[in-house]
Amino acid sequence: MSELSVALSPSPLFDLHSHTTASDGELSPGELVQRAVEMRVGVLAITDHDTVAGVAAAQQAIAALNLPLRLVPGVEISTLWENHEIHIVGLGIDPEHIALTHLLEQQKERRWQRAQAISERL
Numbered sequence: 001m002s003e004l005s006v007a008l009s010p011s012p013l014f015d016l017h018s019h020t021t022a023s024d025g026e027l028s029p030g031e032l033v034q035r036a037v038e039m040r041v042g043v044l045a046i047t048d049h050d051t052v053a054g055v056a057a058a059q060q061a062i063a064a065l066n067l068p069l070r071l072v073p074g075v076e077i078s079t080l081w082e083n084h085e086i087h088i089v090g091l092g093i094d095p096e097h098i099a100l101t102h103l104l105e106q107q108k109e110r111r112w113q114r115a116q117a118i119s120e121r122l
Contacts, residue, residue: 012042016072017089020046022054023076029054030061037067045091047074050107052095075100078107 019025020032027035029046032054036044046054055073062069074091093100 011040013040014043015041016043016045016074016091017047017076018044019048019076020054020058022051022057023048025054029057033058033061033067033069033071034065037069041069043070043072045072045074047076047089047091049076049087050078050104050111051075052093052100052104055095075104077103 015036018032018036020027020029022029025032025048032046033044044058046058048054052073052075055071058071061067062071072091073093073095074089075093075095077088077090079086079088095101
């Protein structure tokens with residue numbers, strides 16, 4: 001029996017790309033994990049844009065509520081490729097990895113600078 005089959009419904013759903021209020025989602029991490037269980041999701045990846053801020057809160061909610069849900073820590077990183085913005089989804093990441101947290105801090109600064117430039121143009 002695999003690790004994924006533990007405590008999951010007979011036919012669980014997988015959602016490997018979700019967002020919380022840590023980026024552009026509408027639900028807090030706690031609300032998202034509860035909604036996932038209500039919708040029969042057994043494996044959920046939180047892949048907020050350029051942040052892992054929602055992962056710990058989601059893990060805490062799962063533990064506190066004893067939810068039958070496996071959380072896959074993830075992130076969706078924005079970058080440029082051949083002058084086009086693309087998004088790279090990372091799954092099963094270490095949210096505390098030094099290089100990753102450093103990159104995400106740089107991304108946060110770039111977003112702030114971009115927002116400032118847009119604001120000045122307006």
